[in-house]
Structure formats: C-alpha cells, structure tokens
Amino acid sequence: MAILKITPDTIAEAARHIRAGGLVAAPTETVYGLFADATSAKAVSAVYDLKGRPRSSPLIIHVASIDMARQLAEFDRRSTYLVQRNWPGPLTLVLNAKSGSPVVSQATGGLSTVAIRIPDHPVALALIEAAGRPLAAPSANRYGKLSPTDALHVDTQFGRSLAMVLDGGKTRVGVESTVVDLTGPQGIILRPGGIATEVIEAALGSLGTASDSGAQRSPGMARSHYAPGAKVRLNALEPAGTEVLLAFGPNPPEGFIETRNLSESGDLKEAAANLFEYLHLLDRTDIDAIAVMPIPEKGLGAAINDRLRRAAAPRY
Ligand code: AMP
Ligand code: MG
Numbered sequence: 001m002a003i004l005k006i007t008p009d010t011i012a013e014a015a016r017h018i019r020a021g022g023l024v025a026a027p028t029e030t031v032y033g034l035f036a037d038a039t040s041a042k043a044v045s046a047v048y049d050l051k052g053r054p055r056s057s058p059l060i061i062h063v064a065s066i067d068m069a070r071q072l073a074e075f076d077r078r079s080t081y082l083v084q085r086n087w088p089g090p091l092t093l094v095l096n097a098k099s100g101s102p103v104v105s106q107a108t109g110g111l112s113t114v115a116i117r118i119p120d121h122p123v124a125l126a127l128i129e130a131a132g133r134p135l136a137a138p139s140a141n142r143y144g145k146l147s148p149t150d151a152l153h154v155d156t157q158f159g160r161s162l163a164m165v166l167d168g169g170k171t172r173v174g175v176e177s178t179v180v181d182l183t184g185p186q187g188i189i190l191r192p193g194g195i196a197t198e199v200i201e202a203a204l205g206s207l208g209t210a211s212d213s214g215a216q217r218s219p220g221m222a223r224s225h226y227a228p229g230a231k232v233r234l235n236a237l238e239p240a241g242t243e244v245l246l247a248f249g250p251n252p253p254e255g256f257i258e259t260r261n262l263s264e265s266g267d268l269k270e271a272a273a274n275l276f277e278y279l280h281l282l283d284r285t286d287i288d289a290i291a292v293m294p295i296p297e298k299g300l301g302a303a304i305n306d307r308l309r310r311a312a313a314p315r316y
Contacts, residue, residue, distance in 0.1 A: 001154070001155050001158060001159060001160060001162050001163065001164060001165060002163065002164040002165075003151050003152075003155060003164075003165055003167050004164055004165065004166050004167060005167060006123055006166050006167065006168055010166060011123065011126050011127060011130055011166070012130060013164075014026065014035075014127055014130075014164060014166055015127055015130030015131045017163060017164070018035055018036065018037055018043070018127070018131045018135065019037065019131055019132075019133075021037060021040050021042050021043045021046070022036075022043070022046075022163060023035065023036050023043070023046055023047060023050060023162060023163070024127070024163070024164055024165070024166065025140040025148075025151075025154045025158070025162060025164070025165035025166070026123050026124060026127055026137075026165065026166040026168070027121055027123055027124065027151075027166065027167075027168030027169070027171055028062075028119040028120075028121045028124045028137065028171065029088075029089075029090060029119060029120045029121045029124075029171060029172045029173045029194070030090050030119070030171060030173045030174070030175060030176050030177055030193070030194050031139045031140075031147040031148055031149055031171055031174070031175070031176060031276065032139065032140040032147075032148040032149065032150070032151065032153070032154050032165070032171065033062070033119075033124065033137030033138065033139060033140055034047055034050065034051065034137060034138055034139070034140040034162075035062070035124075035127060035131075035135045035136070035137045036135060036136050036137070037131065037133055037135065037136075038059070038061050038102075038103045038104065038107045038133065038134040038135055038136040039102040039103060039104060039133050039134065040104065041104045041106050043136075044059065044104055044106045044107045044136055045106060047059065047136060047138065048106075050158065050161060050162065051138060051141070051142055051143045052142050052143040052144075053138065053143040054143070055106070055109065056109050057109060057222075058107065058108045058109035058111060058114075058115060059107045059108075059115070059136040059137070059138050060092050060115045060116065060117060060136070060137065060138065060177070060179075061103055061107060061108075061114055061115065061116045061117075061134045061135070061136055062116075062117060062118070062119055062124065062128055062134065062135045062136070062137045063116060063117075063118055063128060063134050064118065064125050064128040064129045065118070066083060066084075066087065066118070068128075068134060069083070069116055069118070070098075071098065071101065071102070072097065072098055072101045072102075072103055072114055072116055072134060073093075073095035073096065073097055073098055073101070073114050073116055074095060074096045074097075074098055075095065076182070078182055078187065078204060079093055079095055079182050081203060082180070082182075082200070082203055082204070083118075085203065086195060086199075087117065087118040087120075088118040088119055088120035088121075088125070089117075089118070089120045089194070089195060090117075090119075090120070090173050090175075090176070090177040090178060090193055090194025090195050091117060091177055091178050091180065091193075091194075091195045091200075092115050092116065092117040092177040092178065092179045092180070092193075093115070093116055093117070093180055093181075093182055094113050094114070094115045094179065094180065094181040094182065094183060094190065095113060095114060095116065095182055095183065096112060096113055096114075096183055097111075097112055097113060097114040101114065102133070102134070103134055107136045113181075113183055115179060116134075117177055119137075121168070121171075121172075123166055123168050124137070127166075139176065140153075140154045140157070140158070140162075140165070141153070141154075141157050142157055142158075144222065144224060144225055144226075144227055144315075145157065145226075145227060145228075146226055146227065146228050146276055146279055146280055146283070146311075147175075147176065147226060147276050147307075148276070149170055149171045149174050149273075149276045149277050149280075150169070150170050150171075150277065150280075151165045151166075151167035151168070151169075153276075153280060170273075170277065171273075172273065173194040173272060173273065174194075174272045174273035174274065174275055174276060174277070175193055175194055175272045175275060175276075175300065175303045175304065175307060176191070176193045176194065176303075177191075177193045177194055177195070178191065178192060178193035178194060178195045178196075178197070178200065178303070179191040179193065180200055184208065186206065186207060186208035187200065187204045187207050187208065188207060188208040188209065189207060190221065191221065191306065192302040192303040192306050193303045194272070194300070194303065196298075196299045196300060196302070197302055198298070198299065222310070223310060223313045223314075224310060224313040224314060224315045224316060225307075225310040225311070225313075226276075226279075226307045226308075226310050226311045227310070227311050227313075227315060228279050228280070228282075228283035228290060228311060229283050229285065230282075230283050230284060230285070230287055230289060230290050231288065231289040231290070231312075232289060232290050232292060232308065232311045232312040233289040233290070233291045233292065233312065234292050234294075234308060234309070234312050235292070235293075235294045236253075236291030236292055236293060237253060237293070237294075238253050238255060239253075239255040239256050239291065240288075240289075240291070241288035241289065242257060242286070242287050242288045243256055243257070243287055243288055243289050243290070243291045244256055244257055244258040244259070244260075244282045244284065244287055244290055244291070245258070245259040245260070245290075245291050245292075245293070246260055246262060246278055246279065246282060246290055246291070246292040246293065247259050247260065247261040247262065247293050248261065248262045248263060248266065248271055248293045248294075248295050249261075249263070249264070249266045249293070250264055250265070250266065252293065253293075256291065257287065258282065258284075260274075260278040260281060260282055262274045262275060262278060262295075262304075268295075268296065268298070268299045268300040268301045268304065269299075269300055271295065271300070271301075271304055272300040272303060272304055275304055275307060275308075276307075279311065292308055292312075295308070
C-alpha cells in the first residue's frame with residue numbers, strides 16, 4: 001500500500017481513483033475511513049468485500065455540505081436544528097432517504113433510510129469535494145476488528161489489498177460518530193460516539209432508548225466488534241494472570257506487565273482519542289488478557305465503554 005503524504009496532488013490522485021470505482025483510506029476526525037463512491041454499486045460492493053462486512057450492515061454516507069445532504073435525505077426541523085449546530089462533526093443522522101437520491105441501495109442495505117454526516121476533517125472534505133459525489137466511508141479495518149486511528153493501522157490491516165492511504169497522522173476524536181435515528185417520533189441513539197449523548201439530549205429533549213429497538217433498527221450493530229487479538233477483561237482493579245493494563249485516571253494498580261494510561265488526569269476526551277491506539281499497542285500474543293480499568297459512563301465515556309464492551313464480548 002502506498003502511504004501518501006497529504007498534498008493537493010495526492011488528494012487529486014485519490015479522488016481520481018475513487019471516481020474510477022477504487023477505494024482509498026483517508027483520515028476523518030473520528031477514525032480512518034475506507035472511502036468509496038456511494039453512487040457506484042461496484043465501488044460499494046468492493047468495500048463490503050475488502051472489509052469482510054455483511055451486506056446487511058449499511059454504510060455511513062459522507063457529504064461535504066448540507067446542500068449535498070439534502071439531495072440524499074429528507075430533513076425536518078429536528079434534523080436541521082441538529083446539523084446546523086453539529087456539522088461538520090462526529091454526528092451521523094439516520095433519515096428517510098429522498099426519492100431520486102443517487103446513493104445506491106447496496107450502500108444502505110436496501111433500507112429506505114440513509115445514514116449521513118459531514119466529517120470535520122480537511123482531508124475528508126477535500127476528497128469528497130474533489131470526487132464531486134457522496135462517499136461511503138466505513139472504518140478502514142476488517143469487519144469486527146480494532147478501528148484505525150493512524151495510517152499505519154490501515155497498512156497493517158490491508159497491506160497490498162488496498163492501493164493507498166492518505167496519511168493525516170493520528171485522528172483527533174478517536175472514536176466513531178454518534179449515530180442518531182430521527183426516522184421516528186423520538187430520536188434514538190443507535191450508537192454512542194464522538195458527540196456526547198448529553199449534547200443530543202439537550203438539543204432534542206427526551207430520547208428513545210436503543211435497547212428496545214436498536215438491534216432491529218440498526219442492522220450491523222454486532223455485539224462482538226472492535227476486537228483486538230487478545231481477550232479483553234473489563235472493570236479490572238488488579239491483575240488476574242499475565243495481563244497488560246489499559247488504565248484510566250491518576251492511580252492505576254500495579255502488577256501488570258505493561259500499562260498504557262488513556263488519561264492520567266481522567267479526561268474522557270483525551271481517553272477517547274487514545275483508545276484504539278492503546279488497544280493496538282497492548283494487543284500482544286504473550287498475554288492472558290488486556291485488563292481495562294472502570295471508565296465513567298458520562299460524556300465520551302459512553303462511547304468508550306460501548307467499544308470496550310464489544311471488544312470484550314464473546315466472539316464467533
Ligand atoms: P460504521 O460501522 O462506523 O460504518 O457504522 C455504520 C453504522 O451505522 C452501521 O453499523 C449501522 O448500524 C448504522 N447505520 C448505517 N445506515 C443505517 C440506516 N440506514 N439505518 C440504521 N442504521 C444505519
Ligand atoms: Mg467500523
């Protein structure tokens with residue numbers, strides 16, 4: 001894989017590759033995405049194949065402007081209010097698709113809804129603008145594995161099976177977007193992410209809960225996901241075997257063979273930005289498990305704990 005420095009030329013080259021139906025990995029503010037032309041069945045199909053992702057799990061469509069978003073989905077007062085305040089940013093809305101939308105049905109899992117966002121990253125935006133069309137961009141990793149927050153993570157996962165990654169360094173937010181379903185009378189958080197649930201709640205008033213209907217509403221929210229090679233043990237306060245520690249806060253316990261602290265000061269934003277990088281670094285073959293300290297379930301802690309619970313879930 002070519003790991004490319006970001007210049008006007010490499011962005012233009014990447015956009016040409018995408019317009020021709022190819023796939024390109026590039027940074028967003030959340031994690032690295034695998035960008036493909038969302039108006040091409042062939043390109044979208046290649047995304048599912050390369051990731052090994054089930055075709056029933058729809059992709060998030062990335063656009064560069066609210067005008068572009070309006071060509072793909074029906075906006076009401078709630079969605080307009082939310083995007084005016086949070087786009088560009090790590091907020092994905094699930095909305096009813098607009099008739100005549102150029103997004104191919106393969107990208108939305110054949111649903112009549114579409115998940116859509118404007119990423120807050122100059123490279124992702126430049127790529128969408130240069131390609132001149134909406135781009136599907138799931139995380140640039142094989143299905144179920146750790147998300148990439150660095151160009152090297154992408155290279156390690158895909159190697160020669162992917163032509164290029166634009167190297168924008170470490171991503172700023174570090175966890176995926178918050179996914180909010182606005183197709184019903186009450187907004188529902190389908191996936192906690194880079195914008196805190198509290199922010200969405202303040203904007204929308206009360207929210208429905210994902211637990212009643214989340215699994216059906218959002219195909220692809222698998223229980224085991226974001227998994228490193230090693231086992232993951234949650235709420236660890238002391239070692240239980242040969243373990244490494246993913247710590248949080250000022251006083252991590254001792255006795256682990258290696259420790260990475262998500263945030264010594266207990267800052268949940270900092271912890272989210274470090275989460276996948278530290279899981280990548282702690283993922284060793286000579287350990288019983290990656291032990292993880294308890295992390296508060298507020299702010300970005302909800303997204304961190306969601307990823308960690310899935311990383312620790314039984315695998316198939
Ligand atoms: P990612 O794995 O980061 O690409 O996240 C995409 C997630 O967004 C999927 O796993 C789906 O659960 C959700 N999603 C995408 N499109 C839709 C849709 N049309 N309706 C409901 N959920 C969706
Ligand atoms: Mg993913």
